[in-house]
Amino acid sequence: MNREAYEAVIGLEVHTHLLTxxxxxxGCSTKFGAEPNANVCPVCxxxxxVLPVLNRRVVELAIRAGLAAHCTIAPYSIFDRKSYxxxxxxxxxxxxxxxxxICKGGYIxxxxxxxxxxxxxxxxxxxxxxxAGKNIHAESVxxxxxxxxxxxxxxxxxxxDLRSAEDAGAYLRQxxxxxxxxxxxxxxxxxxxxxxxxxxxxxxRGATEYGVRTEIKNLNSFRYVEDAIEYETARQIxxxxxxxxIRQETLLWDPIHKETRPMRxxxxxxxxxxxxxxxxxxxxxxxxxxxxxxxxxxxLPADRRARYxxxxxxxxxxxxxxxxxxxxxxxxxVLPGLExxxxxxxxxxxxxxxxxxxxDKSFEDAAPxxxxxxxxxxxxxxxxxxxxxxxxxxxxxxxxxxxxxKTIAELGLAQVSDExxxxxxxxxxxxxxxxxxxxxxxxxxxxxxxxxGAVMKAMxxxxxxxxxNDILRKKLANEN
Amino acid sequence: MASELNKxxxxxxxxxxxxxxxxxxxxxxxxxxxxxGADPKLNAFITVCEKEATEQALQADAxxxxxxxxPALCGIPLGIKDIYATTGVRTTCASRxxxxxxxxxxATVIERLRSDGAVFIGKTNLDEFAMGSxxxxxxxxxxxxxxDTGRVAxxxxxxxxxxxxxxxxxxxxxTDTGGSIREPASFCGVVGLKPTYSRVSRYGVIAYASSLDxxxxxxxxxxxxxxxxxxxxxxxxxxxxxxxxxxxxxxxxLTGDIKGLRIGVPKEFFVEGMEPExxxxxxxxLKTYESLGATTAEISLPHTGYAIAAYYLVAxxxxxxxxxxxxxxxxxxxxxxxxxxxxxxxxxxxxFGAEVKRRIMLGTFALSAGYYDAYYLKGQKVRTxxxxxxxxxxxKCDLIVTPVAPTTAFKLGEKMxxxxxxxxSDIFTISVxxxxxxxxxxxxxxxxxxxxxxMQLIGPPFSEETILRAGxxxxxxxxxxxxATAI
Numbered sequence: 024m025n026r027e028a029y030e031a032v033i034g035l036e037v038h039t040h041l042l043t044x045x046x047x048x049x050g051c052s053t054k055f056g057a058e059p060n061a062n063v064c065p066v067c068x069x070x071x072x073v074l075p076v077l078n079r080r081v082v083e084l085a086i087r088a089g090l091a092a093h094c095t096i097a098p099y100s101i102f103d104r105k106s107y108x109x110x111x112x113x114x115x116x117x118x119x120x121x122x123x124x125i126c127k128g129g130y131i132x133x134x135x136x137x138x139x140x141x142x143x144x145x146x147x148x149x150x151x152x153x154x155a156g157k158n159i160h161a162e163s164v165x166x167x168x169x170x171x172x173x174x175x176x177x178x179x180x181x182x183x184d185l186r187s188a189e190d191a192g193a194y195l196r197q198x199x200x201x202x203x204x205x206x207x208x209x210x211x212x213x214x215x216x217x218x219x220x221x222x223x224x225x226x227x228r229g230a231t232e233y234g235v236r237t238e239i240k241n242l243n244s245f246r247y248v249e250d251a252i253e254y255e256t257a258r259q260i261x262x263x264x265x266x267x268x269i270r271q272e273t274l275l276w277d278p279i280h281k282e283t284r285p286m287r288x289x290x291x292x293x294x295x296x297x298x299x300x301x302x303x304x305x306x307x308x309x310x311x312x313x314x315x316x317x318x319x320x321x322x323l324p325a326d327r328r329a330r331y332x333x334x335x336x337x338x339x340x341x342x343x344x345x346x347x348x349x350x351x352x353x354x355x356x357v358l359p360g361l362e363x364x365x366x367x368x369x370x371x372x373x374x375x376x377x378x379x380x381x382x383d384k385s386f387e388d389a390a391p392x393x394x395x396x397x398x399x400x401x402x403x404x405x406x407x408x409x410x411x412x413x414x415x416x417x418x419x420x421x422x423x424x425x426x427x428x429k430t431i432a433e434l435g436l437a438q439v440s441d442e443x444x445x446x447x448x449x450x451x452x453x454x455x456x457x458x459x460x461x462x463x464x465x466x467x468x469x470x471x472x473x474x475x476g477a478v479m480k481a482m483x484x485x486x487x488x489x490x491x492n493d494i495l496r497k498k499l500a501n502e503n
Numbered sequence: 504m505a506s507e508l509n510k511x512x513x514x515x516x517x518x519x520x521x522x523x524x525x526x527x528x529x530x531x532x533x534x535x536x537x538x539x540g541a542d543p544k545l546n547a548f549i550t551v552c553e554k555e556a557t558e559q560a561l562q563a564d565a566x567x568x569x570x571x572x573x574p575a576l577c578g579i580p581l582g583i584k585d586i587y588a589t590t591g592v593r594t595t596c597a598s599r600x601x602x603x604x605x606x607x608x609x610a611t612v613i614e615r616l617r618s619d620g621a622v623f624i625g626k627t628n629l630d631e632f633a634m635g636s637x638x639x640x641x642x643x644x645x646x647x648x649x650x651d652t653g654r655v656a657x658x659x660x661x662x663x664x665x666x667x668x669x670x671x672x673x674x675x676x677x678t679d680t681g682g683s684i685r686e687p688a689s690f691c692g693v694v695g696l697k698p699t700y701s702r703v704s705r706y707g708v709i710a711y712a713s714s715l716d717x718x719x720x721x722x723x724x725x726x727x728x729x730x731x732x733x734x735x736x737x738x739x740x741x742x743x744x745x746x747x748x749x750x751x752x753x754x755x756x757l758t759g760d761i762k763g764l765r766i767g768v769p770k771e772f773f774v775e776g777m778e779p780e781x782x783x784x785x786x787x788x789l790k791t792y793e794s795l796g797a798t799t800a801e802i803s804l805p806h807t808g809y810a811i812a813a814y815y816l817v818a819x820x821x822x823x824x825x826x827x828x829x830x831x832x833x834x835x836x837x838x839x840x841x842x843x844x845x846x847x848x849x850x851x852x853x854x855f856g857a858e859v860k861r862r863i864m865l866g867t868f869a870l871s872a873g874y875y876d877a878y879y880l881k882g883q884k885v886r887t888x889x890x891x892x893x894x895x896x897x898x899k900c901d902l903i904v905t906p907v908a909p910t911t912a913f914k915l916g917e918k919m920x921x922x923x924x925x926x927x928s929d930i931f932t933i934s935v936x937x938x939x940x941x942x943x944x945x946x947x948x949x950x951x952x953x954x955x956x957x958m959q960l961i962g963p964p965f966s967e968e969t970i971l972r973a974g975x976x977x978x979x980x981x982x983x984x985x986x987a988t989a990i
Contacts (some may be wrong), residue, residue, distance in 0.1 A: 065608050069828045071601065071709040072588045072610060074742050104824050106870075110843045115827020165843065167832065296870035298879055301713035301821055303743055 029225045029263075031256040032233055033185035034147075035248075037198060038176050039208040040154065040216035041084040047153045047175035048075030048118065055214045059159075059168035067173035069113030074302050077102075081175040082125070082306065085151050086316045088177055088207040089126030091323055092146055092198075096313050100125045102151075102300040111156035111167050119178075121297045124150035125306065131181075131201065132325060133193045134342055144194050145182035152176050157215075171215070177207070183222065183233065188252040192245050195219065196346075197324075204324050204348045218243050221252055224269070225259045234259070235269040239276055239283055251276040255283050327351055331368075340368045343376075349386050350376070356393035360401050367400055374414070378421050391420045398427040406487050412436035440487040442494065445478070448486070449494050452477045463499060471495065509533040509670045513579050513727040516673055520567055520578045527567065527578030530673075531560035531622050534580040538625065538671045541990055544652055547666040549585045549595055549643050551625040556580065559622040566620050575730045577620030582666040582675035582721075585626035586633055587613050588707040592623070596709050597631045597641035600829045600836045600854030610707020611739045612676065612718055619734050624672045627662030631856045632826065633683055633711040635659050636928040639919055640858040647915070648690060649988035650954055654912040657687030657928075660721070664691040667721045669988050674731050675721040680712050681814055682907075682932025684719045685944035689907035689957025692946045692985060694974065695721050696728045699964045700939035701746040703732075704739030710825040712818035713744075715936045723985075725945060725974040729753035732967065748965060756968035757975040762796035764973060767900030771807040772931055777909040784948035784956040785906045791982040792904070792973075802900060804892040809885045810934035811926055815862075816869045816882030817937070823866030829854060861922065890938040897963045902973055905931050907944045907957035931959060941967050945974045948983050955986075 046053055049066035066073045089096050103121040126149035133142040154176050156169040179198065185191050199217060202208040210217045224236035239255060242248045254276075259269050274283040322330070324345045331341035345351045354371045361367050375390050382389035390396075399416060402408045408416070408431055416430045423430065431437055439445065452474060453460050463470040478491050508516065508530045519525045535553055542548055563578035585595050588606035590613075595601045609617065616623075630640040638661025639645040646661040648654040649669040656665040660677030664687035667675050677684040679697035688695025696719045703718040710716060720731035733754070738747040768789060773782055789799050831837035831850030838853050840846040855863070869878035896903060908928055918925040935942040940961055947958035958977075962970045977983075 065606075068833055070588070070606065070608070070834065071594070071596070071604070071828065072586075072606070072705075072707040074706050074744075076741060076743050106824055106827060108827065108830060108844065108847055110830070110832045110847075113828060113833060114824075115830060116824050294872045296824070296867065296872075296875075298820060298824070298870055298875070301744075302710075 026257070026260055028228060029260045030186055030228050031252065032183045032224045032226060032236075033187075033191055033252060034183035034222040035181045035185065035191060035194065036220040036222070037179045037195065038218045039179070039202060039210065041081055041175040041177060041207055042209055043078060043080045043084065043175055045078060046173040047078050047081055047151070048173055051173065053174045055211075055216070057170055059166070060170065062170045063172065067113065068169055069115075075118060075300075077303060077306070078175065081151060082308065083316055084175075084207045085125050085149065085177050086308065086313060087205045087320060088179070088202055089129065089149050090313070090317055090320060091201045091205045091207070092126070092129040092131055092149065092179070094126035094129030094146060094149055096308055097123060097125055097127060098308055098310070099123065100306045100308075102303045102306065103297045104300050105295045105297055107295060109155065110165065111158050111169075111172070113156065113169060113172055117153055117155065118300055118303070119152035120150035124148040125308070126150070131194060131197050133190070133197055134346075142190070144184045147180040147182055149177050149179045152178060188249040188256070191221065191252050192249045195245055195248060200324055200347055204322075205320055212244050215243060219248050221248060221255075223252055223255045223259070225256055225263065234263075235271050237269065237272055237274050237283070239274045240286065242276055247276055247278055250278070250281060251283060254281060258283065324348070324351075335364055336368050340365075340372065343372050344368060347386065353386075353390060353393045357397040357400065359397060361397060362404055366403075367397075370396065370400060374417055391417070391424070395420060395427045402427065402431065406438060406440060406489065408436050408438050409488070412438065412485075435485070437485065438487045439482055439485050440490050442490060445482065445486050445490050446494050448478050448481045449474075449491065449498055452481060453498060460499070471499075474499070506533060507670075509537045509580075509673070511673065512723050513575070513673045513730055514724065516579060517575045517577075517730070521573060523567065527560040527563040527622060528557070530578060531556050531580050531624065534624050534670075534672050537669070541649075541669050541671060544647065544990055545649060545665050545669055545671075546644050546646050547627055547656070547662040547669065547671060548582070548625040549597065549628050549662070550593060552592055552623055555592065556622050556624045559620075563620040563622060574619035574734070576616060576734055578622060579674065580622040580624040580672045581616065582625060582627045582663050582672040583613070583623055584629055584660050584663050584675070584677050586629060586678055586709045587676060588709070589613055589623065589626065592626065594626065594709070595643070596633075597629045597643055598854065598856065598859070599642045600850070602642065602836065604835045606707075608707060611704035611741060612735045613707060615734050627660070627666055627675060629662055630659035631859050632709065632822070633659040633678055633680055633716075634822070634858050634862050636682065636686055636925055637913070637918065638662060638687070639915065640856055642856060645915060648912045648954075649990045650692060651912065651952070651989060654914055654954070655690065657690035657908075657912060659683040659687075660695075661687045663721045664688050664693055664695065667691070667693045667723060669990055673723070674727055677719055677721055678708055678711075679717050679719055679932075679936065680715045680818060681936050682929040684721065685907050685932045685942055685957065685959060686928060688721060688944040689946075689955065690912040692955025692957075693721055693723060694725055694728045694943065694945050695719065696732060696943045696967070696970075697935065697941060698732060698736065698967055699746075699941045700936070701744055702941070702965065702967065703735045704737075704742040704745045706739055706741040710821075712821040713825060714821060715814075715818055717936070725943075725971055725978050726754060726757055728943070729757060729971045729975075746965075751968055753968060753971055756972045758972060759976050759979055761792070761973055761976045764792070764797040764902060764969075765900040766792055766797050766799045767802035767896055767903045768799055769802050769804045769807065769896070769903060769905060771804050772905040774909075777906065778911065778950070780950040781906050781909065781911065781956050784950070785904070785958050788947040788958050788977065788982065789904060791977060791980050795976055795980060797973075799904075800900065802896045802903070804889075804896060804934065806885065806888045806892050807934055810889055810937055811930060813882040813885035813889070814929075814933045814937060815865065815926065816878050817886065819862045819866030820869045820879045820882075821866065823863045823870065826855075826859065826863055858922070886937045889934050893938045893940060893961075893963070901962070901966075901969055903961040905959045905961065907931060907959045911950050911952070911954035911956055935959075935961055940964060941970055943970050943974055945977060946983055946985060947977070949986060953986065953989075
């Protein structure tokens with residue numbers, strides 16, 4: 024089989040919860056992790072006679088997501104009913120948007136990949152819809168938890184612009200970063216607030232027609248998305264090479280056996296019988312509202328990255344720091360009072376990100392407070408401690424949670440800059456090594472390092488190396 | 504000898520209650536007594552709330568005794584169509600599927616009536632999920648017409664109409680999707696008002712066809728209807744389709760003066776197949792209006808002929824989605840089966856009656872892939888044409904007067920095996936729902952079988968005051984005297 028002869032054509036539909044306190048059509052809390060059926064009311068339980076009332080905040084956040092992804096915001100859109108039966112769908116239909124989404128078009132720019140190519144992935148649309156509840160299958164019974172029922176979602180549909188599992192992963196990470204930047208979504212996959220359906224087809228490289236596509240539903244981790252696309256692409260190429268036809272079907276990813284398998288036809292409806300929701304008036308978004316939302320938006324990752332480069336970081340550094348809003352915010356919280364932006368960037372990229380990576384906690388919980396790291400770096404800049412001492416102190420701070428000042432004091436890492444003490448130590452070293460002093464003066468410059476090391480050793484490693492250098496140089500030069 | 508306080512109008516009873524000439528408890532007891540005597544023959548009520556009503560009457564008496572301003576409906580016993588969610592009182596929609604459903608919340612209008620101190624005497628019978636024109640499609644048996652128990656009370660709000668006509672309560676709530684208040688009001692000889700779509704909140708009213716359903720009162724007089732409407736109407740933050748428009752004091756509109764009122768008479772509404780006595784009665788009422796100083800002129804509503812077809816596409820489509828929630832999972836009937844899908848299918852097969860199933864299938868079909876444009880969308884387009892017809896007509900007149908139905912009350916079972924003929928009972932009322940207009944049925948006479956005939960007054964959106972004024976003026980003229988029911 025010649026895989027290189029084929030390319031995959033992938034489009035993604037991402038469902039992500041919007042960060043609102045209350046649900047899309049009722050006042051119930053959206054908080055994750057409550058007791059089953061604690062955050063419910065007649066409306067989100069679909070009781071007879073109830074009516075939906077649109078949460079304004081949802082509209083604002085959907086507009087934010089749309090503006091962040093360069094979409095056109097529709098001044099007029101409507102809600103539709105999408106009918107299907109599932110026990111976790113209380114009304115027997117989902118309120119969604121069908122022909123008139125709130126956001127149209129737009130794109131996501133992907134950062135440069137390994138080959139140095141950056142890519143622009145087109146978006147088809149972003150629309151608002153409500154989430155369903157959750158079925159829980161116990162041994163002999165099925166239970167339903169409606170806490171999630173009515174939680175606001177946006178569905179973000181990409182154009183079929185992605186060509187590989189790697190592309191898809193990069194797109195999802197960038198999309199998630201953007202949504203988190205604008206506070207539209209927390210993107211927490213482990214809480215089911217960021218889920219993805221993948222449409223995958225393959226075709227001969229250079230072909231313009233699309234192949235028959237399959238849809239892999241409900242993937243809730245980046246890893247699954249990448250694995251599933253990888254698998255499905257290979258499967259389709261194999262089928263075609265074997266002269267078989269691809270069936271247009273809906274698949275599930277089995278992460279244990281690492282394969283896709285068809286859903287039972289009963290598990291999904293094929294005719295959703297969409298029609299306009301008669302219980303909700305059309306959604307009108309004025310130009311003023313769009314401008315208000317735009318004005319309230321935080322800096323987007325691409326803008327922030329460009330600013331960091333303007334402020335002296337390399338594109339690579341700026342890219343790493345702005346990939347996640349938390350990291351960029353952290354970096355900026357480290358900065359106050361520091362002269363050297365670059366060393367702060369390095370510190371965050373190496374020390375802090377390493378700690379976060381090695382921890383199983385989230386970045387926020389794993390990283391020590393940014394102001395303490397800032398304080399530590401300030402001490403380095405003020406030559407109160409050495410860079411090595413700072414690293415030692417940082418490691419201790421991660422473990423203890425103590426402040427920089429306290430850690431430095433406790434570990435006795437403060438650097439001695441007192442010229443009298445250092446001069447005394449220098450004199451003692453030079454006095455003890457008359458032979459080496461003579462050799463140095465005779466021209467063996469390399470011995471200078473030996474003297475510095477000896478003085479540092481005598482000072483217990485805490486002396487300011489610059490002061491040692493200055494004093495030694497003076498003493499070795501003068502006394503001739 | 505019973506005091507028969509139940510025969511009072513709301514306006515009369517309210518005045519007497521406030522003067523402490525009668526108590527709400529006496530009034531409620533007379534209604535309960537009447538229900539005990541008459542309802543075994545009428546079957547107007549699915550649930551009689553004797554205990555709750557007695558408690559509410561006592562509370563109303565305490566409030567009346569405290570003096571000060573009390574709402575007009577304080578202490579007034581009302582019948583509530585069993586389609587309104589009522590906290591703690593089962594709400595069946597006349598369906599097996601909700602036979603034991605007790606809502607944990609009140610419909611907005613129930614909440615408003617409750618805070619006014621109204622007494623809920625019971626939940627009245629209806630066609631299952633309001634689908635029907637005779638109240639024969641009820642899982643609890645048909646409601647019979649108090650004027651002739653061999654005949655239907657009309658529907659779908661037949662229980663409310665019969666209960667008011669038979670003085671089992673002083674007023675009642677119905678809902679009207681295609682004529683479900685006006686047709687039974689006509690058949691039972693009472694006043695029935697369907698307000699402008701969006702005038703009254705639909706929250707807590709079990710949905711049949713969301714874009715057509717509207718809440719409204721049944722009453723013994725136009726004045727009583729005005730009194731009830733004032734409490735019902737007004738903005739509701741829980742219903743985004745509900746109008747924020749201010750609510751007038753409808754009673755103040757009842758001046759008796761209709762001089763110069765321009766009445767339009769649509770030629771398409773006086774068609775073949777209409778009982779001559781109905782036409783004669785409505786024509787006589789128009790003469791009465793002329794004698795009161797109104798003018799009448801023939802108008803045309805050219806798309807009237809398409810109303811029923813459009814209605815049965817739009818209403819059933821909406822119903823097919825609205826009734827999807829009765830799945831046996833969270834409330835109501837559950838028939839267990841081997842899996843979720845089978846459970847859903849068997850529950851619905853056993854829970855819904857034939858007419859409901861027919862309409863769910865019709866609506867599902869009208870929305871299916873490939874048919875949407877030909878059916879649902881076309882239905883909506885016809886709806887626009889019908890609305891435009893009315894808009895144009897109201898450039899030339901203030902009010903349109905028509906018969907409510909082509910016939911008086913028909914015999915039980917007469918149309919049950921012929922749904923299309925049954926659907927034609929609503930031929931004069933349906934276009935009003937499609938256009939979202941207010942319409943009222945008031946008694947205008949009797950046929951030779953002593954069955955009441957209803958006249959329909961239709962106005963532009965939010966013209967309830969005009970409609971009520973015209974209805975009240977007709978009532979005052981004495982042209983049609985109400986007759987006692989047979990029962």
